Amino acid sequence: MNLSDSKKKLALAGVLCGLVAACLAYFGNPANMAFCIACFIRDTAGALGFHQAEVVQYARPEIIGLVIGAFIISVATKEYRSTAGSSPMIRFILGMVIMIGSLIFLGCPLRMVIRMSAGDLNAWVALIGFVLGVGTGAFALKKGFSLGRAHETNKENGAVLPVLMLGILILATCSTLLKASEAGPGSLHAPIIMSLIGGLIFGALAQKSRMCFAGGIRDAILMKNFDLLTIIAGLFVVMLIFNLATGRFVLGFNTPGIIAHSNHLWNILGMYAVGFAAVLAGGCPLRQLILAGQGSSDSAVTVLGMFFAAALCHNFGLASSGTAMNAETGELVAGAVTPNGKVACIICIIACFIIAFTNKREQAK
Amino acid sequence: MRKKELKLVITFHTTADAMAMEKECKKVGAQGRMIPVPRSISAGCGLSWCAPLECREELKNVMQGIGLEEEEIHECMV
Numbered sequence: 001m002n003l004s005d006s007k008k009k010l011a012l013a014g015v016l017c018g019l020v021a022a023c024l025a026y027f028g029n030p031a032n033m034a035f036c037i038a039c040f041i042r043d044t045a046g047a048l049g050f051h052q053a054e055v056v057q058y059a060r061p062e063i064i065g066l067v068i069g070a071f072i073i074s075v076a077t078k079e080y081r082s083t084a085g086s087s088p089m090i091r092f093i094l095g096m097v098i099m100i101g102s103l104i105f106l107g108c109p110l111r112m113v114i115r116m117s118a119g120d121l122n123a124w125v126a127l128i129g130f131v132l133g134v135g136t137g138a139f140a141l142k143k144g145f146s147l148g149r150a151h152e153t154n155k156e157n158g159a160v161l162p163v164l165m166l167g168i169l170i171l172a173t174c175s176t177l178l179k180a181s182e183a184g185p186g187s188l189h190a191p192i193i194m195s196l197i198g199g200l201i202f203g204a205l206a207q208k209s210r211m212c213f214a215g216g217i218r219d220a221i222l223m224k225n226f227d228l229l230t231i232i233a234g235l236f237v238v239m240l241i242f243n244l245a246t247g248r249f250v251l252g253f254n255t256p257g258i259i260a261h262s263n264h265l266w267n268i269l270g271m272y273a274v275g276f277a278a279v280l281a282g283g284c285p286l287r288q289l290i291l292a293g294q295g296s297s298d299s300a301v302t303v304l305g306m307f308f309a310a311a312l313c314h315n316f317g318l319a320s321s322g323t324a325m326n327a328e329t330g331e332l333v334a335g336a337v338t339p340n341g342k343v344a345c346i347i348c349i350i351a352c353f354i355i356a357f358t359n360k361r362e363q364a365k
Numbered sequence: 366m367r368k369k370e371l372k373l374v375i376t377f378h379t380t381a382d383a384m385a386m387e388k389e390c391k392k393v394g395a396q397g398r399m400i401p402v403p404r405s406i407s408a409g410c411g412l413s414w415c416a417p418l419e420c421r422e423e424l425k426n427v428m429q430g431i432g433l434e435e436e437e438i439h440e441c442m443v
Contacts, residue, residue, distance in 0.1 A: 005405065086379075146381030210404060219401050222412070227401060282380070282411070361381035 007230050013209040014234020020198045020205075021114060021235065022242035024062070027190040031248065032118050032258040034239070035062060035202065036111035037285035038102035041303075042310035042319075043186050044168065047178040050311035053319075055184025059172040061192050063289065064165040065199015066206070070293025071162040073204040082158030084297035087147035090355055091298050094281040095288070095305020096312070097348040101273030103310070103319040104341050105129075106260055108285045109213035109274065113232060115260060117239035119251035122260050122267050129268030133275025134217040140356035141222070145280065147359055150298055158295030161303065169196070185259060207294060212287040214278035254332060259322035261335025266320070269345050270337075276352040318344045372443040373421055375414040375428075376402055376436040383412035385433060395427050396420050406439045415443050 025034035033039055039056075046057030074080040102108045105126050107115060112130065115123035137145075172178050173192065181187040189195060205211070209231050216228030243249040253262040261267070278284045281302050283291060288306070291299035313319040323335040337345075377383045387399045397416030407413075416424060418440060428435060 141380055141384055144381055144384070146379050149378035149382075208404070210401075215401075223399050223401065225401055361379070361385060 007227060010209055010227055010230045011234040013205050013211070014231035014236075015238050017202050017205050017211065017231070018235040018238025018242075020202045022238060024190045024195060024198050025242070025248075026246070027194055028188055029190050029195075030185045030188040030259065032115050032120065032260070033107070033111060033185065034114050035198075036107050036114070037063070037289065038099055038108035038306070038310070039111065039185070041099070041285070041306050042103065042313065045307050045310040046186065046314070047172070047180065048168070049179060050307065051314035053314040054186075055181050056186045056314070057179040057181045058186040058189060059168050059178050059180075060189070061169065061172070061195035062199035062202070064169045065196045065201075066203035066286070066289045067162050067165045067293040069200035069203025070207040070290040071159070072200070073207050074294035077208075079207070080155070080158065080295050082153045082155045082295040082297070083150040084153045084157060085148075086150040086298045087359065088298060088301040090147055090359065091281055091302045092305035092308070093351060094277045094355065095302035096309035097277035097352060098274050098281070098285055098288075098302075099306040099309035100313060100318055100344050100348050101270045101277065102285065103313045104270035104337055104345050105267050105274070106320050106322060106335075109271075109278070110284070110286050112271065113213070113236050114239050115258070117236050118243045118258070119249045120255065120258060120260055121251065121253050122262055122264070125264050126267040126271040129270065129272035130213075130275040131217055132268075133272040133277075134214050134279050135221055136272075136352075137214070137276050137279025137356065138218050138221045140280065143357065144361045145356050145359055146361040147280070150296065153297065155295070157297055160297070161292045161300040203290060203293060206286060206290050211290075213284040214275055215283060215287065217275070218279055254323050254334065256323050256325040256332055261320050261323055261337065263320070263335075263337045266337040266342065266345065269349065273345060273348040273352060276349070276356070280352065280356055316340055316344075369442040371418060371440055373397075373416045373418050373424070374400075374403060374406065374439045374441055374443060375416075375424065376407055376439070377411065377413065378434065378436050380411050382433055383414065385431065386414050386428065389427055389431050389433075390414070390424075393427060395423055397424065400443065403441055403443060406437075406441055
């Protein structure tokens with residue numbers, strides 16, 4: 001069945017992805033974090049010992065499944081193309097920006113939509129920043145921004161990241177080398193096999209439908225085309241129904257226990273950096289994993305940048321904290337953005353502007 | 366709903382190339398519009414130029430004029 005030749009089928013792909021996310025949330029993934037690329041990469045980086053934040057260490061099978069799912073479906077449908085060479089180090093920096101911005105907001109664009117569907121008004125505020133960031137990126141594209149073209153490489157080159165992901169899966173299931181949280185968000189997860197299958201299905205659907213949160217808004221801005229947004233709408237509706245049906249829909253700003261904060265300015269600026277960098281890199285965090293799975297080494301480098309920055313975020317105290325309830329006193333402790341995180345966010349936005357307006361098509365040929 | 370027709374779809378190596386194509390086509394009055402790369406012909410989420418089939422030579426000349434190299438030229442239902 002072709003899931004991409006009409007808007008209805010694209011919406012169906014979004015619905016199926018929403019069902020996967022809902023199942024994972026129901027069977028144990030953290031509340032409001034059913035399927036977050038940034039959080040899950042951060043958890044996996046922790047499992048590998050890149051950072052020592054004990055509450056966010058777990059090799060998330062969803063990330064592994066996404067890459068391998070995209071790899072398998074692209075090979076099966078002859079869309080696998082091993083390419084590389086489009087300004088890899090700039091893409092590494094963009095991957096870092098995407099991760100730092102995400103961990104200041106506390107979620108990638110996918111989780112932003114999932115949080116929106118659960119009534120978290122902070123995510124709706126952050127959406128403003130994300131749209132503005134994508135808009136700035138689209139403006140840069142109109143002004144001739146380019147990282148240069150990618151070239152075909154040996155087909156083995158594009159398979160490196162999927163193989164590395166397979167290696168992490170083997171380590172996670174057959175050894176005790178990886179770290180695993182005993183408390184906190186990292187300890188909350190669906191059964192491994194369910195997470196892996198969910199990731200594989202999500203990855204395959206995302207590859208066939210070209211799902212991209214930044215691309216959806218970019219296409220709407222540049223071409224008034226809403227195909228990609230149709231997929232996201234499908235996912236949003238399913239998650240909204242799931243949250244309403246299971247009593248997880250809580251409308252408000254300072255909701256404890258959902259790993260979110262109400263620093264509006266920094267929610268906006270964090271997602272502004274993510275939207276901006278995602279357009280420059282050619283896709284949101286989810287899309288980068290999918291492109292890496294279907295053979296793009298440039299996207300694989302962006303993913304490595306995300307892994308690297310995830311570790312930095314926790315080693316240097318850049319990641320924000322979520323609003324929580326003090327178990328002893330019963331008081332609400334507001335989540336916050338750290339001073340280091342604020343500085344990093346500003347640096348990320350400046351870096352995006354420098355990249356966007358110094359890399360021109362004429363010089364990238 | 367708009368009926369699908371067989372059209373010329375030109376894909377590019379970079380998004381910037383597609384943007385440059387749009388700019389030049391508008392400048393010289395060449396036919397067509399920018400669309401997302403159709404899912405039936407490519408795995409990219411980039412942009413492409415869509416125009417009537419008979420514009421192939423005209424558009425090739427436009428691209429040659431500004432030193433733009435297409436990735437592929439397809440004929441598909443859009």
